[in-house]
Amino acid sequence: MTTTSSVNGTSSTSSINSTLQSGSSSAADLQNNFLTMLVTQMNNQDPLNPMDNSQLTSQLAQISTVSSMQTMNATLNQLLSQVSASRAMDSAALIGRTVMVPGSHVSVKDGVTGQIGVDLPSTADSVTVSVLDQGGNVVRTIDMKGQVAGVHDITWDGKNDAGALVADGDYTFKVSATANGSSVQPVALVYGKVQSISGDSSGVLVDVGNGQTAGVNDVRRIL
Missing domain, CATH: 2.60.40.4070 (Immunoglobulin-like)
Known part of the structure; x- marks a missing residue:
């Protein structure tokens, strides 16, 4: 009998969280890693207990949230830099x-x-x-x-x-x-x-x- 290994959503989520916390990957890297893990999970899932649609939807939502948060953080950092530069220019009026x-x-x-x-x-x-x-x-x-x-x-x-x-x-x-x-x-x-x-x-x-x-x-x- 062929043995199938079970890959659950918990390991996938843990890998995503670990990568996010390391701060070393971009949103694109996270998406590629997630898709690789998801395909591997689907190929190796237990035929008698396959991943249902709710699990798939949940994991897709997680990677979408992670990607959106990284994009938002980058945008906020740019805005903060612009505000800081603007404040420095405005404060120049205080000289003297x-x-x-x-x-x-x-x-x-x-x-x-x-x-x-x-x-x-x-x-x-x-x-x-x-x-x-x-x-x-x-x-x-x-x-x-x-x-x-x-x-x-x-x-x-x-x-x-x-x-x-x-x-x-x-x-x-x-x-x-x-x-x-x-x-x-x-x-x-x-x-x-x-x-x-x-x-x-x-x-x-x-x-x-x-x-x-x-x-x-x-x-x-x-x-």
Whole structure:
């Protein structure tokens, strides 16, 4: 008696899924592989228990879905690339403009401080700003008291807690804000003039000088 080997839909589906996950085959390759497996399956099916129409239809639908998804992914990637390029071109208008972006560095020159601010995601009943020198020592503490949610400028007159002007140089600042004893996760902000526009895998970036960049989506204010 001739022995027939049984090839079921599960092995075919597993092979398709494995090929798709590897990401090494195109939609055309997947279709060719599927058709080869399908013909082999039909030639070697059990005559006493042949594959019915519903199984055939199901497997054809699977390969059609896989092919459509790969085509859709390719189209979406092209659209994303075009959108990214378009956003970079639109963002070029920011060059030369002063923007407010996340940052914690502030400089003092001739007794004049750089502009700084804070973004509060929710209303806070207490907002405190600590300015630190390069040694990490707190030279000035600013109590902003309660503030509503939103972007706020921080006023620092360039003086320390004793009322004397601090030395020119670079400083950092930290902002703490709480509501009912819990932090509202404030974001420290700095102003800077946009020097250039660039892009990487994370999106469009604005260069505000001093080696500092920020995502264009992180720009809080444009002057």
